[in-house]
Amino acid sequence: MTMAHIRLPATSLALLLAATPGLAQELNALVWCDHTDPALIEPFEQQFGVKVNLKEYEGTAAGLAILEQSQPGDWDVLVIDAVDVGRAVEGGHLAELPADKLQTADFFPELVMAENNMVDGKTYAVTEKFGYNTISYDKSKVDPADMEDMATLTSGKYDGRIGIYDYYLPVLGLVALGQGINTADITADNLGALKDPLMALRAASKQVADVVSAQTALATGEVDIIVGGGEWLTAVLAGENANLDWTIPKQGGLRWAQSIGVVAGSTQPDLALEFVNYITSPEGQARLATSSCYWGMPANAKAGDALTPEQKAVLRWDQQPEFLARAQLYPIPDAALDTAMQDLWTEMLAQ
Numbered sequence: 001m002t003m004a005h006i007r008l009p010a011t012s013l014a015l016l017l018a019a020t021p022g023l024a025q026e027l028n029a030l031v032w033c034d035h036t037d038p039a040l041i042e043p044f045e046q047q048f049g050v051k052v053n054l055k056e057y058e059g060t061a062a063g064l065a066i067l068e069q070s071q072p073g074d075w076d077v078l079v080i081d082a083v084d085v086g087r088a089v090e091g092g093h094l095a096e097l098p099a100d101k102l103q104t105a106d107f108f109p110e111l112v113m114a115e116n117n118m119v120d121g122k123t124y125a126v127t128e129k130f131g132y133n134t135i136s137y138d139k140s141k142v143d144p145a146d147m148e149d150m151a152t153l154t155s156g157k158y159d160g161r162i163g164i165y166d167y168y169l170p171v172l173g174l175v176a177l178g179q180g181i182n183t184a185d186i187t188a189d190n191l192g193a194l195k196d197p198l199m200a201l202r203a204a205s206k207q208v209a210d211v212v213s214a215q216t217a218l219a220t221g222e223v224d225i226i227v228g229g230g231e232w233l234t235a236v237l238a239g240e241n242a243n244l245d246w247t248i249p250k251q252g253g254l255r256w257a258q259s260i261g262v263v264a265g266s267t268q269p270d271l272a273l274e275f276v277n278y279i280t281s282p283e284g285q286a287r288l289a290t291s292s293c294y295w296g297m298p299a300n301a302k303a304g305d306a307l308t309p310e311q312k313a314v315l316r317w318d319q320q321p322e323f324l325a326r327a328q329l330y331p332i333p334d335a336a337l338d339t340a341m342q343d344l345w346t347e348m349l350a351q
Contacts, residue, residue, distance in 0.1 A: 025049075025050055025051060026050060026051045026052075026053055027050055027051070027052045027053065027076050027077065027268065027271055027272065027275060028053045028055075028074065028075050028076050028077070029052060029053070029054050029055070029075070029076060029077035029078070029079070029275070030055050030057060030063055030066060030067070030075050030077070030078050030079065030263070031054050031055070031056060031057075031077070031078075031079040032056065032057070032058070032079050032258060032293075033056050033058075033211060033212075033291075033293035033294070034129070034288060034291035034293045034294055034296070035054060035056075035079060035279075035288070035291070036054050036056055036293065037287070037291040037292045037293065039287055039291075039292070040279075040284070040287040040288055040291055041054070043278075043283070043284075043287075044274075044275060044278045044284075047278075048271065048274065050271065052275070058167070058210060058211070059167060060080060060081050060084040060087065060088075061338075061342070063078065063080060064087065064088065064091060064093065067088075067091070067093045067263070068091070072264075072265030073265050073266065073267045075263040075266070076262065076263055076266040076267075076268060076269075076271070076272040076275075077260065077261070077262060077263060077266075077272050077275055077276065078093065078094065078125075078260070078261055078262075078263050079128070079258055079259070079260050080125070080258065080259055080260075080261070081169075081256070081257075081258060081259070081330065082116045082117065082125070082127055082130075082256075082257035082258060082259040083116055083257075083329060083330045083331075083332045085116050085117050085119075085124055085125045085259050085261070086116070086119055086332075088124070088125075088261075089119045089124050090119075092264055093263060093264055094124040094125060094261045094262065094263065094264055095124070095261070095262045095263065095264045095265075095266065095269060096122045096123065096124055097123045097124060097125070097126065097261060097262060097273065097276070098123075098273070099123040101273065101277070102123065102126050102276070102277065102280070103126075103277055103280045103281060103300065104126060104127075104280070104299075104300075106282075106300050106301050106302040107127065107299050107300055107301065108297075108299060108301050108320070108324075110324050116257075116259065117259055117261075124261050125259035125260060125261035126259060126260060126261070126276060126280055126299075127257050127258070127259050127299040128258055128259060128260045128279050128280055128285070128288060128298075128299055129257070129258050129285075129288055129289065129296045129297065129298060129299060130255060130256060130257040130258070130296060130297050130299060131230055131231050131232045131255070131256055131295075131296035131297055132230040132231060132232075132246075132248060132253045132254065132255055132256065132323060132327055133165065133167075133170035133171075133173070133174065133228045133229070133230050133253065133254040133255075133256055134174070134228075134229065134230045134246060134247065134248045134249065134253035134254070134327075135147050135150070135153075135225065135226070135227060135229060135230075135246060135247055135248075135249060135253075136218060136225070136226040136229025136230060136233045136234050136244065136245070136246040137218075137224060137225045137226070137229075137244075137245060137246070137247075138218065138221070138224045138225075138241075138243050138244055138245075139243050139244075139245045140243040141161075141221070141224040141243075142158065142161075142224050142225060144245070144247070146158075147225070147247050147249060148247060148249050148250055149249055149250055149251070150174065150177070150178040150249050150251050151178065153201060153204060153225070153227060154197070154200040154201055154203075154204050156204070158204065158224065158225055159203075159204045160204070160205075160206050161206065161223055161224040161225060162201075162204055162205040162206060162223060162224075162225045162226075162227060163205060163206060163207050163208070163209055163214055163217050163218065163222075163223035163225065163226045163227070164201065164202065164205050164207070164208045164209070164226070164227045164228060165208075165209065165210075165211075165214050165226060165227065165228030165229060165233075166208045166209055166210050166214075167228065168341055168342060168344075168345035169330050169331055169341070170228050170254045170256060170330060171198075171227060171228045171345075172186070172194060172198070172331065172341055172344070172345070173186075173254045173328070173330060173331050174227065174228065174253070174254060175194050175197050175198050175201065176194055176331070177251045177252045177253075177254075177328070178197060178251050179193060179194065179197060180251075181193070181194075182328060183254065183328045183329060183330065183331045184328070184329070184331070184332070186331045186333070186337070186341075187337065188336065188337050188340055191337070191340055191341065191344065194344070195344060195347075198344065198348050199348060199351060201227065202348050202351050203351070205223075205227070206222070206223050207222075207223065208348075208349060211232075211233075211293065211294060212293075214226050214228075214229065214233060215233055215236070215237060215294075218233065218234070218237070218244060219237050219240070219241060219244070229246055230246050230253070230256075231246055231295060231296065231297075231314070231315060231316065232256075232294040232295060232296050233246070233294065234246050235290075235294070235295035235296075235314045235315060236291075236292065236293070236294055236295050238314050248323060248326050248327065252326055252327065252328055253323075253326065253327045253328075254327060254328055254329070254330055255323075255324065255327035255328065255329055255330075256296075256330060257299075257329075258296075260276050260279055260280070261276065262276065280299065280300055281300070282300055282302040282303045282305060282306050283303075283306055285298035285299065285300040285302075285303035285306075286298065286303045286306035286307050289303060289307065289311075289315065290307070290311055295314065295315060296315075297315055297317075297320065304317060
């Protein structure tokens with residue numbers, strides 16, 4: 001019987017891997033940049049005596065393209081936008097998980113997200129981290145009161161001082177909220193209504209930037225505002241610049257959530273499941289929440305026991321009930337709408 005057909009407790013699996021040269025000594029994970037922090041990965045590697053090979057990607061389309069171009073068994077673990085788990089399952093990229101072996105009992109209730117992580121009653125992923133795409137800013141250079149209204153961004157007051165996070169789903173969602181359209185109500189019919197406000201935002205902006213570039217631009221003063229930012233962008237910088245802050249404006253913000261699952265066709269699903277359970281354990285969650293790439297709220301509320309009061313303050317731990325109530329989920333477009341949204345984004349980038 002192969003490893004793929006048995007379930008071992010973590011301690012037994014760790015001992016077996018350590019004692020058997022060449023058996024499942026490497027785990028290949030397709031992840032976001034917050035998983036590349038050695039402080040997160042090394043404890044798992046040491047416990048199981050394995051090497052975790054990480055490939056970082058941005059955007060669901062890019063991640064799915066990598067999987068589609070890979071051979072079965074090339075990848076073991078996938079981190080993905082929670083709202084896109086269904087797309088990954090539809091494409092045959094995620095394996096069913098044993099729901100009774102997942103550590104979701106202590107999750108924030110809103111973060112179990114069964115509607116995203118389950119398909120046809122089967123669990124394919126588990127939420128690991130969440131936060132908000134909203135407005136980040138330097139409060140020593142802008143009026144914080146202005147950041148409470150998205151209309152201020154295109155009023156002319158901050159022209160040339162704005163950066164846009166380069167991810168079409170959350171930014172188009174924010175633009176929609178600014179127009180009074182809920183993210184769940186974005187359709188092919190009303191997408192055109194977002195074009196003019198999106199182009200106006202681009203005209204007022206200095207740059208469109210990825211995660212690291214957006215952080216750098218705000219930290220160095222190249223821009224004073226990041227649209228699509230949030231705690232994930234400013235928290236990691238707060239220790240060096242206390243003026244960097246974020247808020248959810250009156251129109252609302254978007255709640256991002258990322259999920260983790262086992263890739264279909266993995267040759268070592270037991271080890272991959274152990275990695276999923278390590279990431280969602282209180283200790284793994286605390287390390288993931290404060291990763292050197294970007295911070296975010298852990299899905300597992302027990303992670304609070306492993307975070308310092310200062311870390312919890314930066315994450316606005318005590319304000320989560322209010323924030324969760326004011327934030328909407330990412331748009332969940334079908335294939336046609338997703339293509340139309342990407343086309344609109346590409347048109348904006350070319351402006």
